[in-house]
């Protein structure tokens with residue numbers, strides 16, 4: 001155990017009167033299981049392929065249920081697995097009650113949920129109802145004639161009225177959200193790709209269809225709903241002109257439009273209130289007030305806010321650490337009394353956690369991955385952790401557009417090229433930020449294709465799987481994976497990490513993120529060095545520091561009030 005010697009120069013300063021100290025009764029207001037949940041997100045295409053077609057599937061996830069359990073997580077959010085032509089990897093649904101054959105069957109789905117439940121793990125369904133696929137029967141009907149009963153399921157603009165006012169599309173190769181359709185001489189609206197027409201939420205029939213779909217899955221036992229792009233669902237259907245250049249800040253014009261809260265209230269009445277489920281929408285409005293309006297419990301809409309302010313900070317040129325602290329601190333403050341947040345820094349729409357917010361060089365990948373996981377699991381809010389981050393998977397180094405599979409990358413490239421953009425910069429930004437970075441297959445071991453598939457993987461497996469993989473990490477007690485598991489366990493064992501008040505310390509420290517979490521008489525101190533060099537922090541009046549609850553190094557130097565941290569060191573102390 002000598003290697004584990006903790007070089008603590010001053011501490012173990014247990015309060016002198018500890019003998020007399022009475023355990024106060026711990027009072028935690030507004031507890032809820034979904035506040036205590038630890039969500040693990042799985043991108044089904046990339047987790048585990050059971051049949052050799054190169055595409056991950058439900059049976060593959062079933063094979064890995066014990067692995068998921070071993071992580072200690074309590075919920076799994078699975079990205080869409082419905083019938084889909086896969087223009088946007090399942091976010092273009094053509095049948096909301098059917099399973100994409102590449103992923104398996106409804107029996108497989110039932111077996112997956114059963115297997116999770118047997119292991120006390122809940123399941124979150126991804127509900128994609130801002131838009132459907134253009135191959136959905138509703139859209140096929142709607143586009144067939146202007147008087148088809150399904151016509152009003154979508155947004156149409158008759159071409160004889162001229163071109164509708166410009167709307168920006170996130171994934172369109174021309175950036176235009178209006179697609180002309182010659183069958184009825186009309187335009188239809190698609191905020192995402194042209195194969196993803198937006199549903200018309202003003203139509204009660206559409207809303208009823210959605211509630212029926214959600215009830216179908218709730219009756220099958222799903223425990224949570226994640227509403228994709230839902231803050232865009234309500235629209236001003238007179239389609240007024242927006243100011244020139246609005247697309248640079250399109251969220252201001254697209255999010256939280258009139259009607260959205262009514263739809264959420266109705267959805268709550270029709271679905272959420274009838275089941276014991278967690279509800280979370282992608283996006284949390286345009287400001288704190290709107291975020292609250294989505295999740296304050298007395299409003300009876302959603303229960304967890306999923307805000308993008310923090311995740312959006314990382315840019316190819318780096319990010320401002322002080323801004324990072326400021327964003328998390330502000331959000332926590334705004335939600336300290338009411339409402340509940342999710343905590344995340346990665347998902348299937350982002351590049352890899354360690355490559356964006358840490359340091360994926362061989363020297364620092366391990367320490368910085370552990371540090372980031374410590375952060376995510378020690379903040380107030382439900383952590384949403386993304387598959388692969390528990391072993392520190394990194395970005396993949398694609399250099400040609402032909403290697404990318406993501407519709408956003410491919411159409412973004414076409415758009416940039418047609419606008420005469422600097423394509424060298426475009427490709428280097430894509431290399432850093434592309435969503436495909438976060439979608440490469442899970443690295444199970446060092447064998448060919450990381451044992452993700454026996455066939456040809458739909459997206460290349462990262463070459464670094466030879467050293468970065470579950471098998472190797474499992475057998476090393478000091479691995480990122482084992483640190484992740486310890487941190488999950490710690491969160492579950494210490495209610496203070498879930499419900500405790502958060503207080504930022506030494507805000508101006510340029511290297512270290514320091515905060516305390518306090519719940520009744522329990523207090524912990526979290527110290528995270530976000531840099532690749534040694535750094536120190538002076539802390540006064542924090543009370544006595546005990547032995548670390550967790551540390552990603554074997555030692556730490558504490559000298560009076562000065563604590564010295566190694567590069568990317570992450571440490572949590574219990575305070576007295």
Ligand code: NOJ
Pocket residue numbers: 088091092128192228229282348349
């Ligand atoms: C948000 C999802 O997270 C993303 O993956 C998808 O492309 C868009 N919504 C459209 O559904």
